[in-house]
Amino acid sequence: xxxxxxxxxxxxMRVAEVYYDSPSLVSVAEATPAERAIFFRKTYGHVAASLxxxxxxxxxxxxxxxxxxxxxxxxxxxxxxxxxxLFMWASHVAEKxxxxxxxxxxxxxxxxxxxxxxxxxxxxxxxxAVSMTRGPEIILQAGVLTLTLxxxxxxxxxxxxxxxxxxxxxxxxxxxxxxxxxxxxMVFGFTLGLVFCGAMILLAAGSILYSxxxxxxxYRPTQHVAAALGIVANIxxxxxxxxxxxxxxxxx
Numbered sequence: 001x002x003x004x005x006x007x008x009x010x011x012x013m014r015v016a017e018v019y020y021d022s023p024s025l026v027s028v029a030e031a032t033p034a035e036r037a038i039f040f041r042k043t044y045g046h047v048a049a050s051l052x053x054x055x056x057x058x059x060x061x062x063x064x065x066x067x068x069x070x071x072x073x074x075x076x077x078x079x080x081x082x083x084x085x086l087f088m089w090a091s092h093v094a095e096k097x098x099x100x101x102x103x104x105x106x107x108x109x110x111x112x113x114x115x116x117x118x119x120x121x122x123x124x125x126x127x128x129a130v131s132m133t134r135g136p137e138i139i140l141q142a143g144v145l146t147l148t149l150x151x152x153x154x155x156x157x158x159x160x161x162x163x164x165x166x167x168x169x170x171x172x173x174x175x176x177x178x179x180x181x182x183x184x185x186m187v188f189g190f191t192l193g194l195v196f197c198g199a200m201i202l203l204a205a206g207s208i209l210y211s212x213x214x215x216x217x218x219y220r221p222t223q224h225v226a227a228a229l230g231i232v233a234n235i236x237x238x239x240x241x242x243x244x245x246x247x248x249x250x251x252x
Contacts, residue, residue, distance in 0.1 A: 029216040039221045046228035050115060051147075051235065057119035058126060066120075067127065074124040077186040083121065090117035091233070098226035107225040114229055118236050125240060129247055138250060142243035149242075150208055150235050157212040167210040174203045197245040204238035 028039050061067065073083040090113055097110025129135045157164065178200060185192050211218075211230055219227045 026220060027217055028219055028221055031221045035221045036216070039219075039224055039227070042224040043215075043227045043231070046111070046225060047231045047235075050111065050228055050232045054115050054119055054232070054236070057115060058122060061119055061123050062126060062130065066123070069120070070124045070127045081186070087117050087121045090114070094229065095226070098229045099223060104225070107223075111225050111229050114233070118232075122236070122240065125243060129243060132247065132250065134250060138246050139243065142239060142246050145246075146235060146239040146242050149205060150238060153205055153208045154212055157209060164209045164213045167206050168214075171203060171206055171210060174199075174206075178203065194245060194248050197241050197248065200241040201238065201245065204234060204241060208234045208238065 028036055031039070072079060074080055094110040094114035094117065097113065098107050100106040100110070126139065129139050132138060156162070178196075181196065182192065184190075208231075211234060215227055215230070218230075
């Protein structure tokens, strides 16, 4: 999309530093090995299912009357800002619901709300991609690259002893700078190019590294739905910028 890129959503930015204050409750790090194993199995099972649901939702939206929303959402900087604002609000509500201790139903409602919001915000970019000559091929390529990179980053965290806690401050500053650049691009009308997309890919990758490592401190063993939501948010952000990068490259 020319000159229009999504802000790193409020939820994605919080995922980069995911500690929650719960001093009286046991975190995943403090749980037994068996509980941790169950937590990770459920979390990544939900991630896989969520990504499949997101793909189905996107296919439905792109082949439904909802496609008429694309010109409205991306028709101007103002309408795109409103769309991003609504997405951030929905992400905030979804996060709160997914962390609910009231019932598992509320947690799944939060995850569902986030997947719907993510499908809608991705729709304009995918619509542009589909309209390109190699659109389906480009989308598939971006999806494979995203999943491969996300899997490699996750394995790096789980199979090495590297401490990625230093990324917390870097990610926070990086996302703030990114938002500033996006606002300037909207005000002055310049296009965010390959260099910006590459930088955002690095930020999204760093967020996956950091949040995956810190996940055991951020959640309790029963909060696998919220943990899955956080991972999906980072993967979606990574997919957006990988797809944007490939689309820009294909136009050259």
